[in-house]
Amino acid sequence: MSSTLSNPLRLGLRQERVISPQCLIIFGASGDLTHRKLIPALFELYLQRRIPSEFGIVGCARRPWSDIEFREKMKLKLSNQILGKEKEWDQFSNYLFYESVDLQQSDHVIRLSKRLNEIDKTQATHGNRTFYLSVSPNFYASGCKALKAAGLIDDPKKSRVVIEKPFGRDYSSAKKLNKIVQSCADESQIYRIDHYLGKETVQNILVLRFANTIFEPIWNRNYISSVQITSSETVGVEDRAGYYESSGALRDMLQNHLTQMLAVTAMEPPGKFEPEAIRNEKAKVLQAAKLADENEPWNCCIRGQYGEGGNSSNRLKGYRTEDGVNTNSTTETYIAAKVFVDNWRWQGVPFYLRTGKRLPKRLGEIVLTFKDVPVHLFESTIINPAPNQLILRIQPNEGATFKFEVKSPGSGMKSRPVEMEFSYDESFGEPSDEGYVRLLADAMLSDPTLFTRSDEVEAAWKLYTPLIELMENSPWKLPIHNYESMTWGPPESDHLLSKDNIFWRRP
Amino acid sequence: MKPQLTLQTPLELPYEEISNYLNQLWISEDSDNSGANTFTLIVWQPAWLEQCLVQSGLINGPITGNLSPEIIEVAKNFILDQSLPITTSLNSGELLSLLKENLAKRDFEDYRGQFFESSISTLNPRRLITLAPTLNNSAIKTFVSAYCPLSESSMTQPICGDLVVIRGDSNSIEKKGLKIIDQLFIDELPSWLWWNGNLDESAEIFEYFINHGQRLIIDTALGSPKRCLDVLDQLLNSNKAINDLNWVRLKSWRESLAMIFDPPSRRPILAHITDIDVDIVGDHLIQALFLISWISDKLEWDFVNVERNNESIKIKFMRKNGDTISTTINPLPLGNPSIHLGQVIGLRLISKISDVQKNNTCIILGCESVECMRLEAGGMADMQLIEKVVPNSFSSSEYDVSKLLGSSRGNTSPLFENTIRIALQIFNSFHDK
Numbered sequence: 001m002s003s004t005l006s007n008p009l010r011l012g013l014r015q016e017r018v019i020s021p022q023c024l025i026i027f028g029a030s031g032d033l034t035h036r037k038l039i040p041a042l043f044e045l046y047l048q049r050r051i052p053s054e055f056g057i058v059g060c061a062r063r064p065w066s067d068i069e070f071r072e073k074m075k076l077k078l079s080n081q082i083l084g085k086e087k088e089w090d091q092f093s094n095y096l097f098y099e100s101v102d103l104q105q106s107d108h109v110i111r112l113s114k115r116l117n118e119i120d121k122t123q124a125t126h127g128n129r130t131f132y133l134s135v136s137p138n139f140y141a142s143g144c145k146a147l148k149a150a151g152l153i154d155d156p157k158k159s160r161v162v163i164e165k166p167f168g169r170d171y172s173s174a175k176k177l178n179k180i181v182q183s184c185a186d187e188s189q190i191y192r193i194d195h196y197l198g199k200e201t202v203q204n205i206l207v208l209r210f211a212n213t214i215f216e217p218i219w220n221r222n223y224i225s226s227v228q229i230t231s232s233e234t235v236g237v238e239d240r241a242g243y244y245e246s247s248g249a250l251r252d253m254l255q256n257h258l259t260q261m262l263a264v265t266a267m268e269p270p271g272k273f274e275p276e277a278i279r280n281e282k283a284k285v286l287q288a289a290k291l292a293d294e295n296e297p298w299n300c301c302i303r304g305q306y307g308e309g310g311n312s313s314n315r316l317k318g319y320r321t322e323d324g325v326n327t328n329s330t331t332e333t334y335i336a337a338k339v340f341v342d343n344w345r346w347q348g349v350p351f352y353l354r355t356g357k358r359l360p361k362r363l364g365e366i367v368l369t370f371k372d373v374p375v376h377l378f379e380s381t382i383i384n385p386a387p388n389q390l391i392l393r394i395q396p397n398e399g400a401t402f403k404f405e406v407k408s409p410g411s412g413m414k415s416r417p418v419e420m421e422f423s424y425d426e427s428f429g430e431p432s433d434e435g436y437v438r439l440l441a442d443a444m445l446s447d448p449t450l451f452t453r454s455d456e457v458e459a460a461w462k463l464y465t466p467l468i469e470l471m472e473n474s475p476w477k478l479p480i481h482n483y484e485s486m487t488w489g490p491p492e493s494d495h496l497l498s499k500d501n502i503f504w505r506r507p
Numbered sequence: 508m509k510p511q512l513t514l515q516t517p518l519e520l521p522y523e524e525i526s527n528y529l530n531q532l533w534i535s536e537d538s539d540n541s542g543a544n545t546f547t548l549i550v551w552q553p554a555w556l557e558q559c560l561v562q563s564g565l566i567n568g569p570i571t572g573n574l575s576p577e578i579i580e581v582a583k584n585f586i587l588d589q590s591l592p593i594t595t596s597l598n599s600g601e602l603l604s605l606l607k608e609n610l611a612k613r614d615f616e617d618y619r620g621q622f623f624e625s626s627i628s629t630l631n632p633r634r635l636i637t638l639a640p641t642l643n644n645s646a647i648k649t650f651v652s653a654y655c656p657l658s659e660s661s662m663t664q665p666i667c668g669d670l671v672v673i674r675g676d677s678n679s680i681e682k683k684g685l686k687i688i689d690q691l692f693i694d695e696l697p698s699w700l701w702w703n704g705n706l707d708e709s710a711e712i713f714e715y716f717i718n719h720g721q722r723l724i725i726d727t728a729l730g731s732p733k734r735c736l737d738v739l740d741q742l743l744n745s746n747k748a749i750n751d752l753n754w755v756r757l758k759s760w761r762e763s764l765a766m767i768f769d770p771p772s773r774r775p776i777l778a779h780i781t782d783i784d785v786d787i788v789g790d791h792l793i794q795a796l797f798l799i800s801w802i803s804d805k806l807e808w809d810f811v812n813v814e815r816n817n818e819s820i821k822i823k824f825m826r827k828n829g830d831t832i833s834t835t836i837n838p839l840p841l842g843n844p845s846i847h848l849g850q851v852i853g854l855r856l857i858s859k860i861s862d863v864q865k866n867n868t869c870i871i872l873g874c875e876s877v878e879c880m881r882l883e884a885g886g887m888a889d890m891q892l893i894e895k896v897v898p899n900s901f902s903s904s905e906y907d908v909s910k911l912l913g914s915s916r917g918n919t920s921p922l923f924e925n926t927i928r929i930a931l932q933i934f935n936s937f938h939d940k
Contacts, residue, residue, distance in 0.1 A: 007765060007768045007769055007774060008768075008777065008805045008806060009761070009764055009765040009768055009777075009802070009805050009806075010765045010768070010769065011805065012920070012921060012922045013761060013762065013765050013922070425771075426770055426771070426772070427769060427770050428769045428770075429769060429770060429771035429774075430769075
């Protein structure tokens with residue numbers, strides 16, 4: 001007995017916050033992110049009636065498009081999402097404008113400023129603006145300076161700047177970038193986006209921990225023996241070789257997405273559910289995090305690079321033979337690290353983080369493994385009794401699983417592990433919004449809760465500084481291990497855990 | 508939330524000088540500090556029960572306008588002492604009449620309008636105007652003050668506003684007070700009226716606000732059901748924004764019922780509902796009508812007829828496929844005087860998917876476990892039983908008002924609009940008989 005119909009009693013019950021009248025200005029509007037994520041997210045917000053009638057979206061890039069060309073290009077790119085909603089798209093596309101802008105040229109930015117003033121009048125947006133820097137990270141600093149020079153971000157109440165990851169390449173560059181950005185705008189105006197924090201299940205970690213009495217008392221070193229955080233992709237480098245060759249798994253995933261998941265998992269309860277209270281706690285936990293062996297970091301980190309794989313019907317290329325990749329590349333496509341959080345709550349509990357491309361499953365999860373019972377009274381039906389585990393699934397099939405022991409049926413008192421399951425699909429039956437829908441709305445609502453503050457970014461880079469220095473100065477000490485495509489990374493990664501008598505969870 | 512007092516004692520001014528005084532108040536060298544750019548909130552604050560209790564010496568003053576636990580407790584005891592029915596509403600005319608018989612001429616402070624919940628003040632109303640009608644005949648007195656809500660965050664600069672209290676008997680408020688208010692509207696800001704009293708009283712004053720384009724906050728638990736529905740009808744027909752605290756208090760019931768059908772596997776139950784029972788406290792049926800109307804709107808049922816017997820009100824609906832759904836409103840006496848009349852305390856929903864009893868589903872929402880057990884009677888426990896205890900809403904009216912002010916878009920919610928239309932259809936059909 002199942003139905004895919006939406007819940008009629010739920011319709012209209014959720015009171016979503018309405019975005020105030022404003023203009024969203026997207027720099028890099030001809031790039032992938034704009035048509036893959038940003039415009040679809042804005043269209044979704046429009047369909048949810050969360051976009052006010054006084055609104056404008058101004059695409060900016062170097063290409064000399066007109067408003068109409070920009071609208072047509074977006075329509076073409078989003079044709080699948082628009083299917084069946086053509087009328088709504090036609091109305092939505094009236095919000096789309098385009099201005100050819102090179103952020104490096106001051107006369108262009110001045111021209112943009114005039115155009116925004118005109119749009120303010122036609123769209124009644126009252127000079128309220130959100131600037132989205134969807135440009136190469138090399139242009140974040142100069143972009144902010146150009147906006148500042150044109151007086152576009154002078155009013156902290158009426159202007160915001162959203163900056164995509166990666167924010168810096170290491171601790172010192174992030175610090176330098178923060179300094180420049182903060183000289184152009186107030187910290188309260190800066191929204192550093194990490195789309196993982198927009199995911200429903202990452203936010204659910206906060207609810208699970210702080211809205212239930214049963215978890216928080218055991219959420220510490222007394223009951224938890226280890227934590228594993230995994231984010232795996234099945235795809236390879238695809239058409240991002242240019243970016244990925246200079247980035248690698250550490251900068252692309254570990255330093256931001258996985259470390260933010262660590263922060264949310266390990267943070268102390270905030271005094272209030274308010275942006276600064278939450279960000280204070282996240283920053284504190286990141287400042288307390290350190291590599292398991294900072295002096296000899298090669299002992300607590302494994303790097304890998306995917307080789308060939310697949311099967312006879314679908315052979316998969318190795319990383320070094322992918323288009324645009326150096327044939328002698330030493331860029332890691334897999335990284336696993338062991339981290340400690342040096343505070344009262346987590347003293348001695350290892351956090352194992354891993355991420356990689358061309359792994360067997362697309363997956364994001366956090367696994368909390370609880371300590372063994374002090375005395376085993378019952379014989380287990382398997383060789384070793386399985387420890388209790390709480391598995392928080394970020395993607396796909398968002399939800400949670402709790403593994404615990406029960407009596408196996410039959411005479412005697414043998415135990416076996418079973419799973420208690422919570423699935424968003426089964427409980428709510430409604431797909432959750434894409435991370436960008438939530439985060440774009442939050443930025444336009446001036447709600448920074450799910451954005452990364454400067455001290456968080458710096459602390460996250462500082463955590464991995466010993467690894468980055470090692471990779472740059474003595475890369476041979478942190479070698480790249482080859483792994484077959486569609487396997488769970490190099491075998492050395494298993495050794496990282498087996499030294500502690502632990503194994504990666506095989507999802 | 509702790510109530511906030513104004514930092515300074517409001518200044519009593521002749522009403523002719525108020526407008527000028529307020530204009531001067533915000534002319535400052537510091538151009539940033541020109542007052543909050545938010546909204547004006549006008550509150551009709553009779554606090555009749557509190558005035559009667561203070562004047563009859565049953566409680567000490569001052570009068571604040573807030574329904575405190577002490578007021579409720581003393582009023583309950585008075586009801587018992589006077590051998591009134593235990594379910595007598597704290598707003599009932601009978602109770603107030605009895606209290607008025609024993610009024611003593613006592614001196615007391617009247618802090619109405621100077622004493623408001625921080626949940627409202629943190630929204631930074633630009634201007635708070637309180638209409639404070641008095642029990643005794645008295646001419647208009649007006650008080651003004653500036654206020655700055657104390658922010659818990661030291662980072663933010665306080666955003667200040669002003670408040671005006673217009674005190675006098677209802678007659679003088681109608682004759683003079685409304686003229687004063689005319690001069691106090693700030694044209695560029697939206698203004699709200701919170702009618703924190705019975706909808707049966709001071710109809711002319713209420714009418715004034717309807718005609719002056721305010722966004723209205725009313726409570727249809729206060730006033731006779733007919734008058735309340737007439738007001739809703741009038742507001743709906745004149746396209747006024749309606750915000751009803753009686754509808755707001757129903758939120759936990761609507762949310763709890765919707766929550767039951769969130770899992771897709773349960774949604775087929777909705778297509779086979781045959782019976783709904785709603786238990787309410789006392790016989791004020793508006794909230795129950797809202798609940799039933801909302802369900803029928805969402806499930807696309809058509810209203811057929813309504814009948815009343817001594818114990819209950821029966822309303823029939825028809826599904827698109829011709830099946831009939833019977834709904835019943837059961838007024839129940841509880842062992843306590845009601846603060847809000849007709850609050851829903853239980854809901855039973857039966858869905859018959861098969862002739863075999865145990866394959867059918869009975870959903871029970873109760874505000875306390877005793878209520879759940881009562882609704883299980885009549886063989887319902889043999890069915891697949893889904894039960895949920897709906898938390899009692901302990902929030903104060905001030906808190907509910909602050910939620911409305913913080914989230915409303917200034918129009919009537921489409922859900923509520925549809926609900927009102929169906930509730931009116933049912934009530935008019937019932938009333939015409």
